[in-house]
Amino acid sequence: MGPPDAPDPLTAGALRQLVDGTAAGIAVLDTELRFVYVNPALARMNGVPAADHTGRTVADLLPDLDTRPEVIRRVLADGVSRETAPSGHTRAAAGRERRYWHSTFHRLEEDGVPVGVVGVVMEVSASRREQQELEQARERLALLDTAVSRIGTTLELDTTCAELAEFLVPGVADLATVEVFPPEQADAARQVRVDRPLRLRRAAMAAVPRLREAARRLGEPGEYVRFQAGSQTPVTLATGRPAIMNLPSDEQLARAAPDSDRVALYRAMGLHSGVVLPLAARGAPLGVLTMARGGRSPAFTREDLTVAQDLAGRAAISLDNARRYTREHSIALELQRALLSSPHRPDPGIEVASRYLPAGSSALVGGDWFDTIHRPLGRSLLVIGDVMGHGVEAAVDMSNYRSMLRVVGAADLPPHHVLRRLDAMIAEAPDSRPASCLLVLADPVRGKLSYARAGHLPPALLHAGGGTQLIQVPAGPPLGTGVGGYEMVTVDWPPGDVLLMYTDGLVEHRNEDIDASLDRLAALRLPVADSLESLLDRLLDHLVRGPAEDDVAVMAARALDPHAA
Structure with a gap:
């Protein structure tokens, strides 16, 4: 113990300095859950001057913030401290991204009578975002690990393409197709020009049940698909860069589609977003992977594109192995038959x-x-x-x-x-x-x-x-x-x-x-x-x-x- 005449560190002035100087947001609410006091840190979090809080509820001041007021009322009723995890948007500029906080509420009493609650708030958006990114990375790795066992199980080119398309539906896309260069086309002839039409063979297609019947009108596996000059598939193959097309207009879709006649069918199917990715291995183009979403499915995100690129890259190696094997096996088989x-x-x-x-x-x-x-x-x-x-x-x-x-x-x-x-x-x-x-x-x-x-x-x-x-x-x-x-x-x-x-x-x-x-x-x-x-x-x-x-x-x-x- 300190000496008897030591100053009390918990004086009102010291406590005020502590409350006003802390990085944690602190608020005092009355029994009607109206602000009585907020410290500078909470005022900054909310994007509202401290004085403008007084006498107003959280719902009045910050309507886009979910604070769980029923939890605070239970604290007032029984005196048991509780924690909440509010989220949403305040008036402080932070872009469109949802923000997250961690709050603790304690009951205030005078002579045993509840007079309000005090809340201590810490923003945890950054750690929440890191946690989400970590979870997304884990999910992506788990997806890729699963893909290893489900894509490329044989040395059949079309089987590998089908495994890729079926793996993507419905987890990543509502519709997925794989088009490859014709097997008779030599590697040296696979130089794509954007200003010329392109002919590829559809190797696989997968769709969610509601789209399967209509999807057949786009071309069955085994059929050839002709892409108009300047459409997205030749552009993607020529540049080697993937493309996302979210909510395109009819005019944009007519330019990007294999031919403009498909726009009406796409709209009838309810497709609203698409992704086209090149399939290439060992520096040689093999074909394209096309994915689409429709109905209530969300538009594609950059994260979706990253996942699809990882899957396409792995699948392309399997496709190239299958293509090389099919060619070499055919040569060996013809040689054997000729010798026999x-x-x-x-x-x-x-x-x-x-x-x-x-x-x-x-x-x-x-x-x-x-x-x-x-x-x-x-x-x-x-x-x-x-x-x-x-x-x-x-x-x-x-x-x-x-x-x-x-x-x-x-x-x-x-x-x-x-x-x-x-x-x-x-x-x-x-x-x-x-x-x-x-x-x-x-x-x-x-x-x-x-x-x-x-x-x-x-x-x-x-x-x-x-x-x-x-x-x-x-x-x-x-x-x-x-x-x-x-x-x-x-x-x-x-x-x-x-x-x-x-x-x-x-x-x-x-x-x-x-x-x-x-x-x-x-x-x-x-x-x-x-x-x-x-x-x-x-x-x-x-x-x-x-x-x-x-x-x-x-x-x-x-x-x-x-x-x-």
Whole structure:
């Protein structure tokens, strides 16, 4: 304790200095909630001189401020101090932005009788704004994190575009479309000129339910959209800058739209605001993302544009990957088909049909192949193989091995000797890939089939009398190991029985044991009296459902009746 004669720090003058000098706003209200006193800080907050407060209520003085007067009345009634968070606008110049305060109210008494309340007010607009910005940043990051798992899930260009459009609706826009350059248009030809019309392909469109029917009139996915010269899409692609169009006039909309005839449809749909963003990756333009809002949805903000740009940037990388993959996959697939070509003609006494199905577009092409090699005495060597791995390299190796086999197979050697020679030749080649192979020497004159296989799945016989039989042939190691050790098995080939040779893509499925896959093949009952083409169609319908998980090559052979007309 201080000395007895120390001055009292809480004198009326000291308290007045404290109240008048603090940065907090302080007000004293009477029992009718009329101002009795305000300090300079609160006068500045309210934008009203202190003297002009006296005798007036907050509602009279500041009608655009929500102060929760019922809370203050409860403080008067029960004496319990309470806090409020008023917001709104005072007469102090602060732009259009809403302001926020934190207030505490205490009851004032004289001889136990309530005479009013005192309120202490601090403006918290800045911290509230920082909190809102932080929340917006968190929401944006959460949105982008979600987008990572929902956009670009495949290497299909149109699927990626659809995922982008559907992700934006309805969270960011009421309507979203994605237009891309035609796939046949080379990168060098994608230089957009604002003074010329532009033709793009609509890859995707998404809309809220109330707009879906009308949106179809704007162009379905897969259709081409022609943009008039000087419209917003060519401008955005030429400049690389996004554009916001909020509440445009009919004249402005007619200039910005793909063509002026669309204005009436836009108005009928109730669309009032739009955003056009370029889609580009690695310096190359890919297309545009267009978003629109209508009805009671608010106009687009700069924050909306920032979010959309982030999403468009991420999606553009996925779109470019899909575009590059689609182009490279198409080249590889065409190369493989060209290398595979059609098998040689077998002996006239043998009917042969074949099929090749590439894997789904999410996988690279493989090295599956088949062939027939004519032998003397009415015989033919039937071949099916599979180079390990995928891609152009596997397809090229497949072509090399096929050429080797045609040379070795032309010699009148039994199938297991052909495999031994081919194995040694591949093993000597640098960087050669292993390959599986099944050889069958078909002899329709003697009614015999002689089998030898190198790491390949067993052949099957579809019997004319019904049922499917898997032929047990010693597997031997894949070609290219240099180990050799192949054996031959000869079985009867009754008239009408169909020989079936295939690669693993026909029967194998993920998470399934190969024995179960082969059992499913053996359980088939197919009408072998049909043409071989029809037979293969039925076989593929039974065993390949949806996009193939791996490339499928299959060949069927049947001895022709020499007495048939």
